[in-house]
Amino acid sequence: MGKITKLEDIVSLCKRRGFIFQSSEIYGGLASCYDYGPLGVELKNNVKKAWWKAVVQMRDDIVGLDCSILMHPLVWKASGHTDKFADLIAECKKCNVRTRVDHLKERVEEAAEEHTKHVSIESAMARAEDLSNKVCPNCGTVGKFTEPMPFKLMFETQMGANVDDSMTLYIRPETAQGIFANFRNVLDTTRVKIPFGIAQIGKSFRNEVTTKAFIFRTREFEQAELEFFCEQGTDEKWYEHWRRARFKWYTDLGLKKENLRFREHEANELAHYAKACVDIEYRFPFGSGDWQELEGIANRTDYDLRQHQRGMRTVNKWYENNRDLTNIELADEAGDFEKGPLSYFNDEQKKRYIPYVIEPSAGIDRSALAFLVDAYDEEMVRGEQRNLLRFHTAIAPIKVGVFPLVKRDGMPEIARNIYDDLKRYFNCFYDEKGAVGRRYRRQDEAGTPFCVTVDGQTIKDNTVTVRDRDSMDQVRVSTDKLVSHLREKLDL
RNA sequence: GCGGGUGUAGCUCAGUGGUAGAGCGUCACGUUGCCAACGUGAAUGUCGUGGGUUCAAGUCCCAUCACCCGCUCCA
Numbered sequence: 001m002g003k004i005t006k007l008e009d010i011v012s013l014c015k016r017r018g019f020i021f022q023s024s025e026i027y028g029g030l031a032s033c034y035d036y037g038p039l040g041v042e043l044k045n046n047v048k049k050a051w052w053k054a055v056v057q058m059r060d061d062i063v064g065l066d067c068s069i070l071m072h073p074l075v076w077k078a079s080g081h082t083d084k085f086a087d088l089i090a091e092c093k094k095c096n097v098r099t100r101v102d103h104l105k106e107r108v109e110e111a112a113e114e115h116t117k118h119v120s121i122e123s124a125m126a127r128a129e130d131l132s133n134k135v136c137p138n139c140g141t142v143g144k145f146t147e148p149m150p151f152k153l154m155f156e157t158q159m160g161a162n163v164d165d166s167m168t169l170y171i172r173p174e175t176a177q178g179i180f181a182n183f184r185n186v187l188d189t190t191r192v193k194i195p196f197g198i199a200q201i202g203k204s205f206r207n208e209v210t211t212k213a214f215i216f217r218t219r220e221f222e223q224a225e226l227e228f229f230c231e232q233g234t235d236e237k238w239y240e241h242w243r244r245a246r247f248k249w250y251t252d253l254g255l256k257k258e259n260l261r262f263r264e265h266e267a268n269e270l271a272h273y274a275k276a277c278v279d280i281e282y283r284f285p286f287g288s289g290d291w292q293e294l295e296g297i298a299n300r301t302d303y304d305l306r307q308h309q310r311g312m313r314t315v316n317k318w319y320e321n322n323r324d325l326t327n328i329e330l331a332d333e334a335g336d337f338e339k340g341p342l343s344y345f346n347d348e349q350k351k352r353y354i355p356y357v358i359e360p361s362a363g364i365d366r367s368a369l370a371f372l373v374d375a376y377d378e379e380m381v382r383g384e385q386r387n388l389l390r391f392h393t394a395i396a397p398i399k400v401g402v403f404p405l406v407k408r409d410g411m412p413e414i415a416r417n418i419y420d421d422l423k424r425y426f427n428c429f430y431d432e433k434g435a436v437g438r439r440y441r442r443q444d445e446a447g448t449p450f451c452v453t454v455d456g457q458t459i460k461d462n463t464v465t466v467r468d469r470d471s472m473d474q475v476r477v478s479t480d481k482l483v484s485h486l487r488e489k490l491d492l
Numbered sequence: 493g494c495g496g497g498u499g500u501a502g503c504u505c506a507g508u509g510g511u512a513g514a515g516c517g518u519c520a521c522g523u524u525g526c527c528a529a530c531g532u533g534a535a536u537g538u539c540g541u542g543g544g545u546u547c548a549a550g551u552c553c554c555a556u557c558a559c560c561c562g563c564u565c566c567a
Contacts, residue, residue, distance in 0.1 A: 008498095008560060016503050016517085022558075028540055029558045174567090209565050210493080217566070271567035296567075361567090384528060405525060433519095437527030444527095456525065465526075472527065 007214055007284075010373055017445060019043065019372060020215065032208075032219045034365075039446055042397030042427060044222075044368045048201050050394050051224045051362065054249050055199050062197040062226065063190055067178025069171055069203060070159065073325050074318055076170050078311025079177050079304060080272060081154060082325060155205045155219075167323055171205045176359060178202075179227045180304045183342055194344055194355055195238065197228035201364065215365045216292055222364040227357050229344070232302065235356040239276060239299050246295055246360045247280055250367075254392035255374050259283040261291065273303035282370040294370055295362035302354040306333060309340040309354075371395050375447060381472075389447030390470055393490045399426035400486060401443040401451040407432050415454040418464065418479060422452070425483060426492065444469055450486060 014020035019040035023033035036044050056064045076082045154173050160166035172178065179198045186198055201224045208217055215221075230238045243262070251257055265277040277298040281291040313331035321328055334340060338353050345352045375389040393399065402419040404411030412432050419430040429448065431439045436453060443451055451467045457476075458464050464482065465474040466489075477485045486492075 006560085011559080012503065018502095025558090027557090031558070206566095214559090265567090269567080274567070277567075293566095298567075381527075386528080403526095407524095409525095435524065435527080435529065437529080439528095440526080441528045453526070467526080474526075 010284075010369070011214055013376065014040070014369075014372070020369075032217075034215050034218065039397045040368070043372065043391075043395060044364060046395045046397065047364055047368045047371065048222075048224065050253055051249070051364070052199070052201065054245075054252075055197075055224070055226055059197075061192075061195060062199055062228075063186060063192060065179055065182055065186070065198050065200045066202065067175065067182065067200060070157075070169050071172060071178060071181065073167070073169060073323075074311045074314060075177050075181055075308075076154065076173075077314070077318075077325055077328065077330060078307045079180075080307065081170070081173055081177075151207070151209055153207050153209075155207060173206045174204050174361070175200045175202045175223050175225045176227060176361070177304070179225070180308055180342075183229070183305060187344065194346065195228065195230040195234065197226050199224070199226045201225075215369055218365065224362045224364055226360045227300075228359070229355040229357055231346075231353065232356045235275075235299055235301070235358060238358045239297065242297050242358050242360050243278055246297060246362070250280065250282075250294070250370075253371065253395055254390070255282065255370060259370075259374060263291070263293075271298065273298075273300050275299040275301050282366075282374075284370070284373060292366065293363070294366050295360060297358070297360045300357040300359050302356055304357060305342040305354050306337055306340075309334065309337055309342050312341060386441060386444060388444035388469065391447035391449070393449050393492075396447045396449050397427065398429045398443070398446055398448040399450065399490055399492070400428045401439065401448050402428055402430050403436055403439050403451060403453045404432050405436055405453055405455040409456065410459065411454045411456075414458055415452075418452060418454065418482065422483065422486070426486065426490065440467060440472075450489065452482065452486075 011020075014037075017039055018037035021035045021037055022029045023035050024030040052064070056062050073082075155171040156168055157171055158166040159169050179200055182198070186192060202222065203220060204223050205220050208219055210217075226242075228238055228242065247260065247262070250260055259282055261281050261283070263279045263281050265274075265279070270277055277296055279293040280295040280297070282294050283290050284292055307330075310330045310333050313334070314328065317331065318325065318328055337343075340354070343352050343354050371391065372389070375391045375395075377388050377390050379386050379388075389396075391397075400422055402415050402422060404415040415432065416430065419428055422428045429443070429446075431442070433439070440451055447469070449469045451469075453465045453467065453474075455465065458479070462479045463476045464479055466477050466482075466485065467474045
């Protein structure tokens with residue numbers, strides 16, 4: 001690992017090389033929002049492609065999906081997000097530290113209420129009215145709190161141009177619910193059989209209480225989520241399967257093993273729907289909170305599908321309430337919920353049931369940054385420092401650089417032809433400016449795995465040199481074998 | 493949201509209330525036959541933003557925005 005020891009170094013590298021810019025920078029920036037530059041968008045797209053290939057393309061038991069970001073409001077009522085995706089926070093007037101109200105403890109030492117849960121704002125408000133005996137966990141002051149402030153973690157927006165006739169919608173805080181909402185459609189149209197999965201990549205939005213830390217926790221972010229449906233009883237086996245498979249995905253794409261680890265969730269930090277959850281964390285090379293979550297793998301049980309069956313039974317009530325979610329209670333679960341509309345029928349066993357779900361949920365932005373940081377390297381070559389990004393070939397934004405050795409004797413024309421040919425297969429970059437060594441180094445900094453150079457010998461025997469980024473070694477390859485040579489090397 | 497810090501060229505950073513700077517990078521021309529060579533030249537600045545004090549503000553004051561560190565938070 002090179003000299004990246006601070007987050008600022010990463011921010012600087014990302015800016016300098018055109019990977020990531022601050023959003024709206026010319027207007028002074030917008031907190032927590034970032035843009036991907038020319039190299040960054042290639043990197044990010046490659047990360048998404050690699051995920052899709054491993055999770056969808058290479059598997060017979062998983063299909064893809066791309067859902068709209070705006071969904072029916074009842075989706076979020078049923079999923080629990082409208083109630084439970086809101087925290088009530090009070091601030092200690094003495095030390096100004098904010099704490100979730102449900103985390104506050106009585107002054108009298110009570111049986112420690114370890115199992116904290118998100119609850120609806122209404123009930124939390126009712127329960128939290130009296131903070132006079134609560135202790136600030138930071139400074140120990142008793143009963144000096146501000147009024148509890150509700151935090152809405154979902155973005156809201158209006159649908160409908162006519163102001164009088166518009167409806168408040170939520171911008172999805174996770175892609176998962178779109179998958180659950182389409183469970184029936186996929187069953188009916190694709191001949192999948194349990195166990196099977198549905199995968200989706202897309203943007204999600206959360207009003208985090210605090211953001212900070214570059215792109216690790218942004219309010220707009222991209223997720224790659226798989227909902228893998230299986231029969232209850234097999235869920236633990238599949239949970240183990242996906243833990244291993246997802247960890248391997250990161251190492252297969254070049255992340256160093258010593259920078260990756262699992263972190264099991266304790267029982268008291270599990271989400272309201274989860275039976276088990278583990279994070280895959282990456283050790284970013286800076287600061288104190290260096291291990292950061294890249295992906296969480298959760299056993300969501302049959303919670304979501306059962307909840308949506310309740311949601312479907314609530315539609316009329318919602319409509320009668322003028323399409324207003326407030327003061328609406330989710331309909332009770334049917335007695336025979338296992339035979340409901342989101343159930344699965346196993347034709348061999350003649351058995352109908354609501355499947356369990358294993359959910360690997362990866363942060364694309366975080367992963368892209370981990371790949372970037374992990375690939376960064378500095379080394380001394382003949383007394384000069386060489387900066388390079390040792391990207392896995394699948395991740396590298398540019399696959400091949402194409403150069404004429406010098407800008408004469410017909411070399412640029414030949415190199416151009418080769419470039420025009422290669423770019424049909426790979427993302428290539430043509431460069432004829434300045435000394436060739438400089439061009440090599442520039443591609444090293446962008447992480448380009450191979451550079452093809454046309455030289456004097458090319459004119460005589462139609463061979464070119466192919467230079468390897470990591471070793472800087474060169475081999476001569478006949479131009480008519482160049483595409484197949486690079487394809488093999490790049491595994492494309 | 494609290495405390496601390498930062499904000500000047502694409503990047504890293506100098507800059508004493510009085511002409512806006514360096515290194516690296518970028519571009520052009522020449523040279524250059526394989527790893528950041530050299531020469532000549534050039535471009536690039538709302539000094540984060542807005543107000544105030546002053547004859548004069550990058551510099552002093554106020555507000556604000558953004559980022560970093562710590563706390564806090566985090567399905």
